Amino acid sequence: MTTTNRIHAEDLVDFASAGSAGPRPFQSSSRAARIRRKWYEIIGLTLPAVAIYTLFVLVPMGFAVYYSLFRWRGSGAPSDFIGLDNYIGPYGALKDPLFQSALMNNIKIVFGSLLIQGPLAIAIALLLNRRFRGRALFRMLVFVPYVLAEVTVGVMWRLILTNDGVFDTVLRDLGLDSLVRSWLGDPNLVLWTVLGVLTWKYLGFAIILLLAGLSNVPEELSEAAAIDGAGWWQIQWHVTLPLLGPTIRIWAFLSMIGSLQVFDVVWLVTTQAIRSLGAANTMATYMVSEGFLARSWGYGSAVSVILFVISFGAALLYQRLVLRRDLQGALTERS
Amino acid sequence: MATHAVALPRRRRRGNPWTSALTYGLALAVAGVSIVPVVYVILGGFRTAGQIAANPAGLPNPWVFDTYLRVISAGRFWRYVGNSTFVALGTTLGVVVLGVCAAFALSRYRFRGREMLYTYFVLGLLFPAAAGILPLYLLLRDLSLDNNWAGVILPQIAYGLPLTIVILRPFLLAIPNELEDAAMIDGSSKIGFFWRILLPLSRPALVTVGVITFVASWNAFLLPMLILNNQNLYTLPLGVQQFQGQYSSDTAAILAYTSLSMMPALLFFLFAERQIVGGLTGAVKG
Structure with a gap:
């Protein structure tokens, strides 16, 4: 009918x-x-x-x-139903200090990336937006780290930062002996080292996005401001930056989502030993160690679900609160 | 014309030499930080482990070519290169074909639920891919796709589709309706219009999407690490990690292997820079 x-x-x-x-x-x-x-x-x-x-x-x-509702070692169908114990039981993820440290590390990476990469990338993009000979080459060189595989970056920095490796040697040659540290071995330091490597790897991405945003800022505006007597700094601050707003907000979104899920670089730069101290683990590395390597599939799945809820929730929230205007056509329907 | 150009006011005053020097200085510093570690790795491959141990920051003296030759000839380097190429090509082909078909339906047909279907794909951009990796592994194991390139290629296609559709749909929407009407009047079917007119017209967008997908697949680590246990199936990133583990004392060999492994991505990037950058920024501009 x-x-x-x-x-x-x-x-x-x-x-x-x-x-x-x-x-x-x-x-x-x-x-x-x-x-x-x-x-x-x-x-x-x-x-x-x-x-x-x-x-x-x-x-x-x-x-x-x-x-995630089962205690399950991965063979046969899951049968040992334990409800929410993998989440909030006495040995549940949310009560596990290692998971808590992973979550805290993710949060530090999110804010560290935003606060370090954001201003740096804006400054460099404004610099590379000036007209000078060889600008195209500089733009390309800055983008190189982003194109390299995470594995390459991980192996490379692990060798560079190893104790008495090339990084320490260069510091000593510069007379900065007092700065030499156990970059990857000191539990209080290793997360910041990782953040440094992440900044090196992903800064180029932010710069390229911002340069594209800058190319959309009509030159007539800054020329008009210049005719009205504004200096370079004033033009950047009052004209260019406000128009760059949408690009910055989208970059911040992508950076946040990437930071919450970060796995490859952390996994490759740090050792399992120091990660298991909670010094440099993230939710994703914790999930892989517990679920895949230790074969606790139920528990690992619970960590996946928490990771998912946090990332997806953050993405939706950010989209609602910040991106609504910017993403017309990309993430909302186009009329 | 020429006199007219002369008559126009100069667009920019000649810069102050100090400003220009400062610009170059800063640009050089930034480029240096980006590139020096990469150069170090490449040069390190031309030294011996002994040279590196004696002075980690030195230049090759004398230049040694043996390490690179050893890496190329001894290891499974070329096999991994071949495997990575196969996986990346398979992924790219799948993403482009499935993506352009879906984007075509979502842009050139009017039907109930079209916007909902589009939103369904767009959701994938917000979806944290890493979160699903454990159950994805179990699913692939149940489908007997573990230790199988299909187990890497199919999920990579799935991950690549949302961004592809988001990039392609506005592009296909922008192609004027008059073209389609003209094709229809000439007796073409909708599919004929797609095949003979739309696809050739959308080549630049397809290349962009293809390049992004290829590089992402070439660099992928987590999924191949979980899925591929058999060394004969390893992709290059797994090979790099394995090599680092096996030859941990031979720093020069690791540096040589690492720099060889990044060459394809670097060369590819040199040739396709515009597509990668254009695609990334195009996606953001929406």
Whole structure:
């Protein structure tokens, strides 16, 4: 009954739209065929993408929620149901000091990245936005660290920062012996070392985004300001920066999401030993050590769910509060 | 024309030499910080472990080419390069084909639920990919896709689709309707229009999406690390990590291996810089 109704309704719509081109009363069956064909095409075009995206991105998260309710070592189907114990039980993730330290480290990385990379990237982007010979080359060099694989970056900095490695040697050669530290071995320091490596790796990304934003700032505005007697600094502060707002807000969003999920660089630069002290672990490295390496799939899944809720919640919140205006067309529907 | 150009006021006064020197100085400093560690790794491969131990910060003296040759010929370096290429090409092909088909339906057809479907994909941009990795591993194991390139390629395609669709849809929407109408009047079907007109027109956007996907796949670490146990299937990032573990005492060899492993990405970047940058910024501009 509903099906026939639906077809009938669509026929009417189609008939109405055909009205402008002249009535064709005898073609209604071929019209239905065309509508059917349209739907076949839509389904044929979208179904593969929808299926693969649903299966490999969304479905696993559902499984994580289910697995997280069990104590499960990964063989056979999960059967030892323990409710929310993996979350809030006496040995649950939220009560585990190692998880708490991982969460705190993530938060430090989020704010550290924003506060260090943000001003640095803005300054460098303004610098590289000036006209000078060789500017294109400088822009390219600054972007190189971002293109390197995380593994490359991790292995590279681990060697550079090793005790009495090249970094320490250069410091000594510069007469800065007092600055030499056990960069990757000191539990109080290692997180800041990691933050430094992350800054080195991802600063270029922020700079490129900001340069693209700057290229959208019409030159007439700064020229008009210059004619009115504004100096370079005044122009940057009063004209350019405000217009860069949307770009900065989107960069901050991407940076925040990346920082909450960070895995590769941390995993490769630090040792398991120092991570297990809680000195440099993140939610993602903790999840992989506990779930994958220690084969506590139920517990690891609980950590996944917490990581998901925090990241997704932060993303939605940020989008609601900050990005609403900027993302028209990208993350909201385009009219 | 020429006289006219002369008559126009100069756009910019000649800069103060001190300002210009300062600009260069700062730009050099920034570029130096970005590039010196990379140069160090490349040069380190031309030294011996002994040279490096004696003076970590020195230049090659004498230059040694043996380490690079050893890495190229002995290890499974080329096998890993081949594996990475295969996985990255498979991922790129899948993302581009599935992405452009979906973006076509989402931009050139009118149907109920279209915006909802688009939002469904866009949600993937907010979705933290790392969070799902453990259950994804279990799912792939149940599908017998662990230790299998398909187990890396299929999820990478899935991760790549949201950004691809977000980049492609506005591009396809911007192609004028008159073109489509003209094709229809000439007797083309909708699919014919897609194949013969829309695809050739959207080549720049497809290249951008393809380059971004390829580099992301080439550099991927976490998913291959969980899925691939068999060394014959390793991608290059896994090879780098394994090499570092095996030859931890031979610093020169690690440096040589690492610098060789970053060459493909660097070269690719040199050729495709515009596409990568354009794509990243295009996605942000929406």
